[in-house]
Amino acid sequence: QKEVEQNSGPLSVPEGAIASLNCTYSDRGSQSFFWYRQYSGKSPELIMSIYSNGDKEDGRFTAQLNKASQYVSLLIRDSQPSDSATYLCAVKTLDYKLSFGAGTTVTVRA
Amino acid sequence: DTEVTQTPKHLVMGMTNKKSLKCEQHMGHRAMYWYKQKAKKPPELMFVYSYEKLSINESVPSRFSPECPNSSLLNLHLHALQPEDSALYLCASSQEWRLQKETQYFGPGTRLLVL
Numbered sequence: 001q002k003e004v005e006q007n008s009g010p011l012s013v014p015e016g017a018i019a020s021l022n023c024t025y026s027d028r029g030s031q032s033f034f035w036y037r038q039y040s041g042k043s044p045e046l047i048m049s050i051y052s053n054g055d056k057e058d059g060r061f062t063a064q065l066n067k068a069s070q071y072v073s074l075l076i077r078d079s080q081p082s083d084s085a086t087y088l089c090a091v092k093t094l095d096y097k098l099s100f101g102a103g104t105t106v107t108v109r110a
Numbered sequence: 111d112t113e114v115t116q117t118p119k120h121l122v123m124g125m126t127n128k129k130s131l132k133c134e135q136h137m138g139h140r141a142m143y144w145y146k147q148k149a150k151k152p153p154e155l156m157f158v159y160s161y162e163k164l165s166i167n168e169s170v171p172s173r174f175s176p177e178c179p180n181s182s183l184l185n186l187h188l189h190a191l192q193p194e195d196s197a198l199y200l201c202a203s204s205q206e207w208r209l210q211k212e213t214q215y216f217g218p219g220t221r222l223l224v225l
Contacts, residue, residue, distance in 0.1 A: 031210045043200055043216045044153065051211055088152055096208050097166070100152035 133201030
Protein backbone atom coordinates (compact mmCIF):
# COMPACT_ATOMS: atom_id res chain seq x y z
CA GLN A 1 0.00 0.00 0.00
CA LYS A 2 1.33 3.41 -0.95
CA GLU A 3 1.88 5.81 1.94
CA VAL A 4 -0.11 8.60 0.28
CA GLU A 5 -2.78 8.11 -2.36
CA GLN A 6 -4.64 10.77 -4.28
CA ASN A 7 -7.79 10.46 -6.35
CA SER A 8 -6.88 9.68 -9.90
CA GLY A 9 -7.13 12.49 -12.38
CA PRO A 10 -7.20 14.33 -14.47
CA LEU A 11 -9.97 16.48 -13.03
CA SER A 12 -11.71 18.87 -15.37
CA VAL A 13 -14.04 21.53 -13.95
CA PRO A 14 -15.75 24.56 -15.51
CA GLU A 15 -14.67 28.02 -14.48
CA GLY A 16 -16.44 29.12 -11.32
CA ALA A 17 -17.10 25.58 -10.09
CA ILE A 18 -15.66 23.82 -7.04
CA ALA A 19 -12.74 21.45 -7.56
CA SER A 20 -12.50 18.71 -4.94
CA LEU A 21 -9.24 16.86 -4.40
CA ASN A 22 -8.87 13.89 -2.07
CA CYS A 23 -5.94 12.23 -0.38
CA THR A 24 -5.61 9.26 1.98
CA TYR A 25 -2.56 8.22 3.96
CA SER A 26 -1.49 5.00 5.60
CA ASP A 27 0.60 6.13 8.60
CA ARG A 28 -1.90 6.70 11.41
CA GLY A 29 0.67 8.59 13.45
CA SER A 30 1.18 11.33 10.84
CA GLN A 31 0.53 14.81 12.18
CA SER A 32 1.35 17.24 9.39
CA PHE A 33 -0.28 17.52 6.00
CA PHE A 34 0.44 19.80 3.08
CA TRP A 35 -0.98 20.69 -0.30
CA TYR A 36 1.42 21.88 -2.98
CA ARG A 37 0.51 23.25 -6.40
CA GLN A 38 2.85 22.57 -9.30
CA TYR A 39 2.48 24.26 -12.66
CA SER A 40 3.87 22.41 -15.64
CA GLY A 41 7.65 22.80 -15.75
CA LYS A 42 7.77 24.61 -12.42
CA SER A 43 8.55 23.62 -8.84
CA PRO A 44 6.01 22.77 -6.11
CA GLU A 45 4.51 25.78 -4.33
CA LEU A 46 2.93 25.45 -0.90
CA ILE A 47 -0.79 26.25 -0.83
CA MET A 48 -1.91 25.00 2.56
CA SER A 49 -0.71 23.18 5.62
CA ILE A 50 -3.06 21.57 8.13
CA TYR A 51 -2.34 19.86 11.42
CA SER A 52 -5.66 19.60 13.29
CA ASN A 53 -8.92 17.87 12.46
CA GLY A 54 -11.46 20.08 10.74
CA ASP A 55 -11.37 22.76 8.10
CA LYS A 56 -8.80 25.43 7.35
CA GLU A 57 -9.66 28.16 4.91
CA ASP A 58 -7.34 30.48 2.99
CA GLY A 59 -9.02 32.57 0.34
CA ARG A 60 -10.61 30.27 -2.23
CA PHE A 61 -8.86 27.21 -0.78
CA THR A 62 -10.17 25.02 2.03
CA ALA A 63 -8.24 22.08 3.44
CA GLN A 64 -10.07 19.43 5.44
CA LEU A 65 -8.47 16.87 7.72
CA ASN A 66 -9.98 13.78 9.30
CA LYS A 67 -7.31 11.85 11.17
CA ALA A 68 -9.70 9.07 12.21
CA SER A 69 -10.39 8.33 8.54
CA GLN A 70 -6.81 9.17 7.52
CA TYR A 71 -8.18 11.54 4.93
CA VAL A 72 -7.18 14.99 3.71
CA SER A 73 -8.95 17.03 1.08
CA LEU A 74 -8.58 20.32 -0.73
CA LEU A 75 -11.48 22.33 -2.10
CA ILE A 76 -10.91 25.07 -4.63
CA ARG A 77 -13.91 27.38 -4.80
CA ASP A 78 -14.72 29.62 -7.77
CA SER A 79 -12.09 27.79 -9.85
CA GLN A 80 -10.14 29.95 -12.28
CA PRO A 81 -8.12 28.96 -15.36
CA SER A 82 -5.02 29.96 -13.37
CA ASP A 83 -5.81 27.08 -10.97
CA SER A 84 -5.00 24.60 -13.73
CA ALA A 85 -2.03 22.68 -12.33
CA THR A 86 -1.05 19.44 -10.62
CA TYR A 87 -1.86 19.36 -6.91
CA LEU A 88 0.38 17.28 -4.68
CA CYS A 89 -0.75 16.00 -1.31
CA ALA A 90 2.20 15.56 1.07
CA VAL A 91 2.24 13.91 4.48
CA LYS A 92 5.07 14.14 6.97
CA THR A 93 5.81 10.63 8.15
CA LEU A 94 6.96 9.64 11.61
CA ASP A 95 10.58 9.68 10.41
CA TYR A 96 10.12 13.34 9.39
CA LYS A 97 10.26 12.68 5.65
CA LEU A 98 7.73 14.26 3.32
CA SER A 99 5.80 11.57 1.47
CA PHE A 100 4.05 12.75 -1.67
CA GLY A 101 1.02 11.41 -3.46
CA ALA A 102 1.18 10.93 -7.21
CA GLY A 103 -0.64 14.23 -7.75
CA THR A 104 -3.97 15.18 -9.32
CA THR A 105 -3.96 17.29 -12.47
CA VAL A 106 -6.72 19.87 -12.53
CA THR A 107 -7.89 21.63 -15.67
CA VAL A 108 -10.28 24.55 -15.34
CA ARG A 109 -12.29 25.10 -18.53
CA ALA A 110 -13.03 28.72 -19.40
CA ASP B 111 10.60 35.97 2.43
CA THR B 112 10.41 32.26 1.57
CA GLU B 113 12.84 32.25 -1.32
CA VAL B 114 15.12 29.41 -2.21
CA THR B 115 17.30 30.02 -5.27
CA GLN B 116 18.89 27.44 -7.53
CA THR B 117 21.47 27.69 -10.29
CA PRO B 118 21.67 26.89 -13.09
CA LYS B 119 18.07 26.75 -14.33
CA HIS B 120 18.98 24.34 -17.10
CA LEU B 121 21.97 22.05 -17.54
CA VAL B 122 22.98 19.75 -20.37
CA MET B 123 25.90 17.45 -19.71
CA GLY B 124 27.59 14.45 -21.19
CA MET B 125 28.09 11.22 -19.30
CA THR B 126 31.77 11.99 -18.71
CA ASN B 127 31.28 15.54 -17.47
CA LYS B 128 31.52 16.86 -13.93
CA LYS B 129 29.09 19.58 -12.97
CA SER B 130 27.54 21.06 -9.82
CA LEU B 131 24.11 22.29 -8.88
CA LYS B 132 23.85 25.11 -6.37
CA CYS B 133 21.12 26.02 -3.90
CA GLU B 134 20.95 29.02 -1.59
CA GLN B 135 18.54 30.27 1.06
CA HIS B 136 18.76 33.25 3.39
CA MET B 137 15.82 32.47 5.66
CA GLY B 138 17.97 31.15 8.48
CA HIS B 139 16.69 27.63 7.84
CA ARG B 140 18.83 24.85 9.31
CA ALA B 141 17.52 22.00 7.17
CA MET B 142 18.09 21.67 3.43
CA TYR B 143 17.02 18.96 1.02
CA TRP B 144 17.67 17.61 -2.47
CA TYR B 145 14.83 16.01 -4.39
CA LYS B 146 14.69 14.45 -7.84
CA GLN B 147 11.52 14.68 -9.91
CA LYS B 148 10.89 12.78 -13.12
CA ALA B 149 8.15 13.85 -15.51
CA LYS B 150 4.61 13.28 -14.21
CA LYS B 151 5.95 11.82 -10.94
CA PRO B 152 6.12 13.32 -7.44
CA PRO B 153 9.41 14.54 -5.99
CA GLU B 154 11.65 11.83 -4.52
CA LEU B 155 13.87 12.63 -1.57
CA MET B 156 17.61 12.21 -2.17
CA PHE B 157 19.43 13.89 0.74
CA VAL B 158 18.69 15.80 3.93
CA TYR B 159 21.15 18.13 5.66
CA SER B 160 20.46 19.31 9.17
CA TYR B 161 22.76 21.90 10.74
CA GLU B 162 25.18 21.34 7.85
CA LYS B 163 25.46 17.62 8.57
CA LEU B 164 24.17 14.90 6.27
CA SER B 165 21.22 13.30 8.04
CA ILE B 166 19.57 11.27 5.31
CA ASN B 167 20.96 9.62 2.16
CA GLU B 168 18.19 7.73 0.43
CA SER B 169 20.54 5.16 -1.11
CA VAL B 170 21.50 7.57 -3.85
CA PRO B 171 24.24 6.38 -6.27
CA SER B 172 27.69 7.79 -5.54
CA ARG B 173 27.72 9.67 -8.83
CA PHE B 174 25.64 12.22 -6.88
CA SER B 175 27.67 13.87 -4.13
CA PRO B 176 26.06 16.46 -1.84
CA GLU B 177 27.92 19.16 0.02
CA CYS B 178 26.79 21.76 2.54
CA PRO B 179 29.57 24.39 2.83
CA ASN B 180 27.57 26.55 5.26
CA SER B 181 24.06 26.96 6.62
CA SER B 182 22.86 28.91 3.56
CA LEU B 183 24.39 26.86 0.76
CA LEU B 184 23.80 23.38 -0.57
CA ASN B 185 25.58 21.89 -3.56
CA LEU B 186 25.04 18.70 -5.54
CA HIS B 187 28.12 17.52 -7.41
CA LEU B 188 27.44 15.37 -10.46
CA HIS B 189 29.89 12.97 -12.09
CA ALA B 190 29.53 10.19 -14.65
CA LEU B 191 25.77 10.52 -14.82
CA GLN B 192 23.53 8.31 -16.92
CA PRO B 193 20.77 9.42 -19.32
CA GLU B 194 18.18 8.10 -16.83
CA ASP B 195 19.40 10.73 -14.36
CA SER B 196 17.78 13.40 -16.52
CA ALA B 197 15.17 15.05 -14.32
CA LEU B 198 14.18 18.20 -12.45
CA TYR B 199 16.39 18.56 -9.37
CA LEU B 200 14.70 20.45 -6.58
CA CYS B 201 16.26 22.00 -3.52
CA ALA B 202 14.10 22.73 -0.48
CA SER B 203 14.65 24.17 2.97
CA SER B 204 12.82 24.29 6.29
CA GLN B 205 13.43 25.84 9.69
CA GLU B 206 14.33 22.51 11.25
CA TRP B 207 14.45 18.85 10.19
CA ARG B 208 13.16 16.77 13.05
CA LEU B 209 9.98 18.66 13.80
CA GLN B 210 6.55 17.59 12.62
CA LYS B 211 5.05 21.02 11.94
CA GLU B 212 7.76 22.20 9.60
CA THR B 213 7.04 23.42 6.10
CA GLN B 214 9.46 22.76 3.29
CA TYR B 215 9.87 25.52 0.71
CA PHE B 216 11.08 24.54 -2.73
CA GLY B 217 13.42 26.35 -5.06
CA PRO B 218 12.64 26.71 -8.80
CA GLY B 219 14.68 23.63 -9.67
CA THR B 220 17.41 22.77 -12.15
CA ARG B 221 16.31 20.88 -15.23
CA LEU B 222 19.09 18.44 -16.07
CA LEU B 223 19.54 16.62 -19.35
CA VAL B 224 22.23 13.95 -19.59
CA LEU B 225 23.26 13.00 -23.11
